[in-house]
Amino acid sequence: MLQVKGLSKIYPGRRGSPAVTALDDVSFTIAPNSAFGVVGESGSGKTTLTRCLIGLEKPTRGEMLFEGRDIARLSPQDMREMRARIQIVFQDPYASLNPRMSAQDIIGEPLLIHHDRLQLTARARTDRVVELLERVGLGVRHLHRYPHEFSGGQRQRIGIARALAVKPQMLILDEPTSALDVSVQAQILNLLVELQDSLKLSYLFISHDLGVVRYICDRALLLLHGKMIEEGPVDQVFDHPQSDYARRLIAAIPDVDPARSLHLTA
Amino acid sequence: MALLSIENLHLTIPSFEGEAQILNGVDLTLERGEICGLVGETGCGKSLTGLSISKLVASPPARYRQGSIRFDGQDILGLSESAMRALRGRRIGMIFQDPTTNLNPLFRIGDQMIDVALHSTGANRWSTSARREARARSIAMLERVGIQDAHNRLDDYPHQFSGGMRQRVLIAMALIGRPDLLIADEPTTALDVSVQAQILQLLFDIVREDNIAVLLITHNLGVVARLCTHVAVMYAGRIIERGTMADVFNRPRHPYTKALLNAVPTQKTRKGTLQGLGGSVPDPYLPHAGCRFAPRCAWAEARCSEAVPPETDLGHGHGVACIKAGDLA
Numbered sequence A: 001m002l003q004v005k006g007l008s009k010i011y012p013g014r015r016g017s018p019a020v021t022a023l024d025d026v027s028f029t030i031a032p033n034s035a036f037g038v039v040g041e042s043g044s045g046k047t048t049l050t051r052c053l054i055g056l057e058k059p060t061r062g063e064m065l066f067e068g069r070d071i072a073r074l075s076p077q078d079m080r081e082m083r084a085r086i087q088i089v090f091q092d093p094y095a096s097l098n099p100r101m102s103a104q105d106i107i108g109e110p111l112l113i114h115h116d117r118l119q120l121t122a123r124a125r126t127d128r129v130v131e132l133l134e135r136v137g138l139g140v141r142h143l144h145r146y147p148h149e150f151s152g153g154q155r156q157r158i159g160i161a162r163a164l165a166v167k168p169q170m171l172i173l174d175e176p177t178s179a180l181d182v183s184v185q186a187q188i189l190n191l192l193v194e195l196q197d198s199l200k201l202s203y204l205f206i207s208h209d210l211g212v213v214r215y216i217c218d219r220a221l222l223l224l225h226g227k228m229i230e231e232g233p234v235d236q237v238f239d240h241p242q243s244d245y246a247r248r249l250i251a252a253i254p255d256v257d258p259a260r261s262l263h264l265t266a
Numbered sequence B: 001m002a003l004l005s006i007e008n009l010h011l012t013i014p015s016f017e018g019e020a021q022i023l024n025g026v027d028l029t030l031e032r033g034e035i036c037g038l039v040g041e042t043g044c045g046k047s048l049t050g051l052s053i054s055k056l057v058a059s060p061p062a063r064y065r066q067g068s069i070r071f072d073g074q075d076i077l078g079l080s081e082s083a084m085r086a087l088r089g090r091r092i093g094m095i096f097q098d099p100t101t102n103l104n105p106l107f108r109i110g111d112q113m114i115d116v117a118l119h120s121t122g123a124n125r126w127s128t129s130a131r132r133e134a135r136a137r138s139i140a141m142l143e144r145v146g147i148q149d150a151h152n153r154l155d156d157y158p159h160q161f162s163g164g165m166r167q168r169v170l171i172a173m174a175l176i177g178r179p180d181l182l183i184a185d186e187p188t189t190a191l192d193v194s195v196q197a198q199i200l201q202l203l204f205d206i207v208r209e210d211n212i213a214v215l216l217i218t219h220n221l222g223v224v225a226r227l228c229t230h231v232a233v234m235y236a237g238r239i240i241e242r243g244t245m246a247d248v249f250n251r252p253r254h255p256y257t258k259a260l261l262n263a264v265p266t267q268k269t270r271k272g273t274l275q276g277l278g279g280s281v282p283d284p285y286l287p288h289a290g291c292r293f294a295p296r297c298a299w300a301e302a303r304c305s306e307a308v309p310p311e312t313d314l315g316h317g318h319g320v321a322c323i324k325a326g327d328l329a
């Protein structure tokens, strides 16, 4: 489905500061209908990777083949079509929703943008929006509410519903559940598993919650300063990490087991 | 007497949709040296509980219809705004989720920090010696929270600090008045795991060294398991289970607590087997009777909807507000 080969991205330094190597020779493959996790501290290059994949950033070197075609070499027309097939869910529920649009308008917007392909009537669009609201744990009573009337968690559910609206083939999820409650997170994770199954979706799943990555993903990539530290099946990456860095990162994961309490270990 | 004790707190907020019942009888106590995790789904009233303790909920329009908040013997709800200002930043430190209380991007870190330091002692902000003293305390506190080379970084602006460093600055600001109680609303939510682990260790060390009390508001149960001594689980504006971390996490008795804990993927959870919690939190605008968890509860019976379940003490302060508290092992 997606093949990334030797991808590097160097941001030229501004005003005398040195250039930043945000990605350094990164390669991986996401098989059809599989979930691929990308893990790393902030600044490790995760967002740069997604920006390259959706065409917002030109890579300095390397290739990104989506179904055999290099994303960096698409015509503007083909890029538009590609954007419907790869949808992205953003991390920040405060910044990513337009405060002047109702939930109905926000979730329905991609249906309008891709109207040529979808051809939904206004009535069908509303039905689809209601269905999406229900899938993410909201309901028809939220249709006409505005972002400020929702809590942080509810706003994130709307962002997820919006990304699912045009039934994409691949979802890029940038920290999609970090602002969500565990209950909603569980619903969303189960929803993602179910959708992946029924719609044969692929995921590129960015998270610093390694428990979540382990749960959702088949393979994972660990980034440090733009370099690949580990890449492989999740069990191998998490249970038998090769590097000290990976071992330290894995030990820092909070987990609900009180036996790992600071009070007990101090 | 407990440092903080909230009893039967009821809060309503009017809106054009009607009167929202935000808090419906919150009971919570906190002693020095305790770190209490306040957990629950979004919208259940955690932040408003934290804001109420610092009397930061505008009232009116909001109304406290019943109950009390006592901090070190003082009745918070009866205090004047000027008395409250003397408590905030001095005896009660706060790190809030609301981004407006975060760092102002237009001002230098040092100036923001020194303002808070001056307020914490009530010193005259135009006095050069007071400013010099506040600057020294700011540097010492920034170093304590792990900002290296602090005296050179005071002139930096917030964007020159990483997310983890900004969070350390906010913690330093909350602690500079040497408060007895720290209220921290989602202090590590935006941070990655390694920075989060450092911040949790920092909070842990400060509680041990200064013997303060912390109310840690978070939806991350892993963070609670790692840091807290006690847990209070909130649902629809009430604490439905509370006790020591070991009691609540190892021996949860309320169906809601059990469901929350089951919703977190662990090492052993196989794909597709995570037990989500169906439904959503009740709308605070809708009228209700009895146990508010009943529509989502697998153990619900008709009598659950008759009256609000009182809290049962299962021993050692393990309180559970469920009529079947004793039966559900």
Ligand SMILES: Nc1ncnc2c1ncn2[C@@H]1O[C@H](COP(=O)(O)OP(=O)(O)OP(=O)(O)O)[C@@H](O)[C@H]1O
Pocket: A149, A150, A151, A152, A153, B013, B015, B020, B022, B040, B041, B042, B043, B044, B045, B046, B047, B048, B049, B097, B219, B284
């Ligand atoms: N100013 C307000 N006016 C009216 N309703 C409000 C106001 N602030 C909060 N609410 C409502 O009060 C309830 C509790 O909100 P609160 O922010 O305390 O929840 P929370 O548990 O902190 O959620 P989150 O984790 O999303 O911050 C929600 O139903 C919310 O919509």
Ligand SMILES: Nc1ncnc2c1ncn2[C@@H]1O[C@H](COP(=O)(O)OP(=O)(O)O)[C@@H](O)[C@H]1O
Pocket: A011, A020, A021, A022, A040, A041, A042, A043, A044, A045, A046, A047, A048, A049
């Ligand atoms: N537009 C840019 N100009 C210069 N450097 C950048 C730019 N965007 C990102 N970087 C740098 O690239 C690195 C990786 O950034 P990013 O991909 O945003 O990290 P992450 O998303 O993992 O937090 C960081 O060192 C960051 O400072």
Ligand code: SF4
Pocket: B254, B255, B256, B291, B292, B293, B294, B295, B297, B298, B299, B300, B301, B304, B309, B321, B322, B323, B324, B325
């Ligand atoms: S009181 Fe009844 S409905 Fe409420 S949690 Fe207990 S068993 Fe469930």
Ligand SMILES: [Mg+2]
Pocket: A043, A046, A047
């Ligand atoms: Mg990022």
Ligand SMILES: [Mg+2]
Pocket: B046, B047, B097, B185
């Ligand atoms: Mg909150």
